[in-house]
Every structure is written in structure tokens, then in C-alpha cells.
Amino acid sequence: MYKGILLSLSASCLFGLVYYYPVFLKPLSVIDIFCWRLLMSFPAIALLVCIERQWQTIIDLFKRIYHQPLFLFALIFSALLLSVQMLLFVWAPLSGKALSTSLGYFMLPLTMVICGRIFYKERFSFLQKIAVLLAFIGVAIEVYITGAFSWETAVICLGYPIYFMFRRYMKIDGIAGTFSDFFFLALGCLIYFIIQYDSQKVIDDIVHFHLFIPLLGIITAIAFAAYFSASKLLPLGIFGLLGYVEPILLVVVSLVFLHESISSEHMISYGLIWGAVLVLIVEGTVYSIRNFKRRRVR
Structure with missing residues (x-):
């Protein structure tokens, strides 16, 4: 278990580094950085598939295109949904919006819980009800203060549930779905480079x-490898709890390294939202401890 915890924490730290990484690539544009990340990451994702011996699942996924031609559009749409999130991940640190974007990652577990209740008829536990209430009050205060809820936060906390639900509906699962998303995104980035770049521009960027640029792909690949390995080594409850480490690190990066700050008028709303996440962490911890005790008894 300790190996799985270490791998999960390592993945979160590396994703936190990737959040700050666009600063190293100035003055490249957001689109350029995004494309370089995808083109450098895709070979590493393919290598990860080889290591995990998951080629058969990839082959099965693409066989569906032959039997169901319209399934190709589902794969492309899934990749497009992910591209919005990955573009925002690059854009936010360069545009002074890293903190509001990281808040979206804090709210993501809550919106996933709410979507589970609405679309899959999953029941709220007592603590989940408290968490949803705190988050709702926090968002209401934020809307009252600013006149609108940050669109960056909304795109993260609402966009990812749509992405995951769509993948679930279309049965685009696991590492095969990740490979498919990266494949189509890398293909789109390659087309962009062919149209917008010339050979000299590519050489200049690399020089x-x-x-x-190469390190960006290596870090991304190691992060994904650690993440998938941790998911296999850890109980689901503990793995889910460790997922909260990443948004915490994103806030640290935003405040410490990108020098953003939380104004006093936002402290209450942010505090309520973070309090809601803390309630979910408490519930997850209790659930994990109970499961661990049951396994020991058996």
C-alpha cells in the first residue's frame, strides 16, 4: 500500500509541476505549448500502453470504428472535450487565472457527486449533503459578490463530469480511452504544426x-504511469482521497510560485467550498478505515 501512496503523491506533484511548466516556455503561445505537450506526450503514452500490455484493448476500441463508423465521431468528441480542459490547464498559469482554475479542481469531486445523484440516481450520504450545502452557499456568495461565477472554475467543475459521463455512456474506458484521446489530439496538433509552422520555426522552438520541450513529455508520461500504477495498488477509497492532493498543490503553485492572491471578499466563499471538500475527505477517510478493518477481520 505504501508504494501505491508514494506513486499517487508523485503523480500529483508532477501534475503540479506541469501546471507551472508553461512559464518555462514563454514566449510561446498557449496553442503552441499545448501542441508541444501533446506531441511530446503521445509517444510516452504509447510506451506506457506497451509496458502495461494493453494493446489488445486499443485494438478492440478501434475495431468498433469498423463495425460502428459513427463511433469515430464519439472518439473525436471525447478528445475535444479533453482538449478544452488541457488548454485551460496551459492558459490559466500564463493569464493570472491559476487560482480560480484550481478552485474548479477543488469543486470537481462535489460536482461529480451531484451528477451521480442526478443522472445515476446515487444517494447522498449525510456528510455528502452537508458538503453540497456548504458548496452551494459558497457559490451563491461568490455569485453575489462578483455578479458572476468564474468561468474558469465552471469549465473545470462542470466540463470534466460531462467528459467522464460521455466516456461512460459510450464505453470508452481506461487506458484505451486515454490513448484514443491523446492520439486524436496529437493528430490535430500535428496538422496545426503543418499548417502554421515551417521547418525553421520547429527548429527554433527546439533549439x-x-x-x-522533451522534458514536458517525459514528466507527463511519468505522471500518468505513476497515476495508473497507484490506481492498481491502492483500495479505491484511499486512491480517491489522494486525488485531493493535486488541487491542493495547484493552489500552492498559484499562491507561492505564480504570486496570485485571494482577496478578502473571496475568503468566505472559497472557505466554504474548501470546507465542503474537507467534509468529503472526512467521509472518504472514515469509509476507507472501515473497509480496511473489515478486510483485516476476514
Whole structure:
């Protein structure tokens, strides 16, 4: 279990590093950084598939295109949904919106719980009801203060549930779905480079960022490898709890390294939302401890 915890924490730390990484690639545009990340990451994702010996699941996924041609559009749409999130992940640190974007990752577990209740008729536990109430009050205060809820926060906390529900509905699962998303995104990025770049521009980027561009793909691949390995080694409850480490690190990156700050008028709303997440963490911890005790008894 300790190995799984270490791998999960390592993945969160690496994703936190990737959040700050666009700063190293200035003055490249957001689209350029996004495309370089995808093109450098895809070979590493393919290598991960080889290591995990998951090629058969990839083959089965693409066989569905032959039998169901319209399934191709489902795969492309899934990739497009992910591209919105990945573009925002690159754009936010460069645009002074890292903190509001990280708040979206804090709210994501709550919106997933709410979507489970609405679309899959899952029941709220007592603590989940408290968490949803706190988050609702926090969002209401934020809307009252600012006149609108941050669109960056909304895109993260609402966009990811749509992405996951769509993948679930279309049965685009696991590492095969991740490979498919990265494949179509990398293909789109390659087309963008062919249209917008010339050979000299590619050479200039690589010369100026000869270390940072390849390292971006390596870090992304190691993060995904650690994440998938941890998911296999840890009980689901503990793995879910450790998922809260990443948004905490994103807030740290936003405040400490990107020098953003939380104004006093936002402290109450942010505090309520973070309090809601803390309630979910408490519930998850209790659930994990109970499951661990039951396994020991058996």
C-alpha cells in the first residue's frame, strides 16, 4: 500500500509541476505549448500502453470504428472535450487565472457527486449533503459578490463530469480511452504544426527549448504511469482521497510560485467550498478505515 501512496503523491506533484511548466516556455503561445505537450506526450503514452500490455484493448476500441463508423465521431468528441480542459490547464498559469482554475479542481469531486445523484440516481450520504450545502452557499456568495461565477472554475467543475459521463455512456474506458484521446489530439496538433509552422520555426522552438520541450513529455508520461500504477495498488477509497492532493498543490503553485492572491471578499466563499471538500475527505477517510478493518477481520 505504501508504494501505491508514494506513486499517487508523485503523480500529483508532477501534475503540479506541469501546471507551472508553461512559464518555462514563454514566449510561446498557449496553442503552441499545448501542441508541444501533446506531441511530446503521445509517444510516452504509447510506451506506457506497451509496458502495461494493453494493446489488445486499443485494438478492440478501434475495431468498433469498423463495425460502428459513427463511433469515430464519439472518439473525436471525447478528445475535444479533453482538449478544452488541457488548454485551460496551459492558459490559466500564463493569464493570472491559476487560482480560480484550481478552485474548479477543488469543486470537481462535489460536482461529480451531484451528477451521480442526478443522472445515476446515487444517494447522498449525510456528510455528502452537508458538503453540497456548504458548496452551494459558497457559490451563491461568490455569485453575489462578483455578479458572476468564474468561468474558469465552471469549465473545470462542470466540463470534466460531462467528459467522464460521455466516456461512460459510450464505453470508452481506461487506458484505451486515454490513448484514443491523446492520439486524436496529437493528430490535430500535428496538422496545426503543418499548417502554421515551417521547418525553421520547429527548429527554433527546439533549439531555444531543447531541454524543456522533451522534458514536458517525459514528466507527463511519468505522471500518468505513476497515476495508473497507484490506481492498481491502492483500495479505491484511499486512491480517491489522494486525488485531493493535486488541487491542493495547484493552489500552492498559484499562491507561492505564480504570486496570485485571494482577496478578502473571496475568503468566505472559497472557505466554504474548501470546507465542503474537507467534509468529503472526512467521509472518504472514515469509509476507507472501515473497509480496511473489515478486510483485516476476514
